[in-house]
Amino acid sequence: MFNKKIKFFELILFMCLLFTSFACKNNSTSPTDEYGYVPLLEKDVEYIQDASKQVKNIILILGDGMGANQVKVTEMVIGENRSLDLRKLTSVGQIKTSCLDNYVTDSAAAATAYATGVKTVYERAGKDKDGNDLKTILDYCHENGKMTAVVTDKALSDATPLAFTAHLNNRYKEPLTIAPQQIKSNVDIMLGSGANKFKANQSLMEEYGYDFVETKEALMNLKSNKYIGAFSNLNKMMEASIYPTLPEMAQKALSTLKTCDKGFFLFVESGQIDNYCGDGNIQKMAEKVVTLDRVLRISMNFAKENPDTLIIVLADHETGGLVIKDGTPDKTWFTEETRYHTPVNVPVYSYGMNSNEFNGKTIENTEVFDIMFRLMGFQK
Numbered sequence: 001m002f003n004k005k006i007k008f009f010e011l012i013l014f015m016c017l018l019f020t021s022f023a024c025k026n027n028s029t030s031p032t033d034e035y036g037y038v039p040l041l042e043k044d045v046e047y048i049q050d051a052s053k054q055v056k057n058i059i060l061i062l063g064d065g066m067g068a069n070q071v072k073v074t075e076m077v078i079g080e081n082r083s084l085d086l087r088k089l090t091s092v093g094q095i096k097t098s099c100l101d102n103y104v105t106d107s108a109a110a111a112t113a114y115a116t117g118v119k120t121v122y123e124r125a126g127k128d129k130d131g132n133d134l135k136t137i138l139d140y141c142h143e144n145g146k147m148t149a150v151v152t153d154k155a156l157s158d159a160t161p162l163a164f165t166a167h168l169n170n171r172y173k174e175p176l177t178i179a180p181q182q183i184k185s186n187v188d189i190m191l192g193s194g195a196n197k198f199k200a201n202q203s204l205m206e207e208y209g210y211d212f213v214e215t216k217e218a219l220m221n222l223k224s225n226k227y228i229g230a231f232s233n234l235n236k237m238m239e240a241s242i243y244p245t246l247p248e249m250a251q252k253a254l255s256t257l258k259t260c261d262k263g264f265f266l267f268v269e270s271g272q273i274d275n276y277c278g279d280g281n282i283q284k285m286a287e288k289v290v291t292l293d294r295v296l297r298i299s300m301n302f303a304k305e306n307p308d309t310l311i312i313v314l315a316d317h318e319t320g321g322l323v324i325k326d327g328t329p330d331k332t333w334f335t336e337e338t339r340y341h342t343p344v345n346v347p348v349y350s351y352g353m354n355s356n357e358f359n360g361k362t363i364e365n366t367e368v369f370d371i372m373f374r375l376m377g378f379q380k
Helices: 002-027 068-078 107-116 137-143 159-165 175-184 195-199 202-207 216-220 246-257 272-279 282-305 366-375
Strands: 057-063 091-096 147-155 189-193 211-213 227-230 264-270 309-314 346-352 362-364
Touching: 057 107, 057 282, 057 366, 068 282, 068 346, 107 137, 107 159, 107 366, 137 147, 137 159, 137 264, 137 366, 147 159, 147 246, 159 175, 159 189, 159 264, 175 195, 175 202, 189 246, 195 202, 195 227, 216 227, 216 246, 246 264, 246 282, 264 282, 272 282, 282 309, 282 346, 309 366, 362 366
Parallel strands: 057 264, 057 309, 091 362, 147 189, 147 264, 189 227, 211 227
Antiparallel strands: 091 346, 309 346
């Protein structure tokens, strides 16, 4: 009898341990997948799809050069055992990418359309066709008490972040004016490469209340709500552990922005997709699409905890004329002779509050600004 009781209690103990283990595995507050990123939460959220309701936070994620086939080929490269969160989003539309004077746009004009709602001429950033400065979505956010951030894995002076933070008639001219303009823009957080350009303007950063960091450790330990992180040059930035990755920068920015009661606008660019399409490097291109997808995962987890958030994922243009062929993806799948930009429509994926505003539609790139502006309840 005594031995039977011991066996009975052993069975109960084993079942309790098994249940505890299962519960911990499925209810951990910070689980990570095999790549070290927090998986999507299992419980879905019924997001409000009512355009009369104001969106509090917008996260705009841009894959430079990322057309629909860049996404499809990435899934082929990473294999059947992995999938992109991007392809799980059910709200999908298309964007026309042309600029004002060219059917094939460049990144500066394309980003200006997103940032300001105005089509401008080739290689122009933050200005209209007549050279007038344009107000950006970040400017309107500041006027309405929201925080703002621009994050990129390229130089902060590069075309796409430039259009959100400065005004130039030509992106390649007057380079010494870029960092001072960006500092004076008063964007709360700017993270990317190009340390030397900001170090040369240290006193101006101090005047405008910025803390400045150059390493991952310094960034992660930063307690400030207004800062610039510039991490060496483009080639070294993602190759050394002392510099943060794009998902790490996005996560840090989110941890700061979420403290703002009135909400925020976060722009994140995975810019090197374009570079590797230009090089014809399928493998590296796919790695950078996966990097964007990790930023999306972080953003979706935030949105599930903060359902008044809208996430938009898009591209400024497609690069390389990538097509799907038989066999293993390689350089020959890029059909544009110089592997430069093409005029094809690019996909727009959305998730969260009022995400159906983009679903099934083909829109001009300027309409992205118009939709964001309206959904945030701004007035001109």
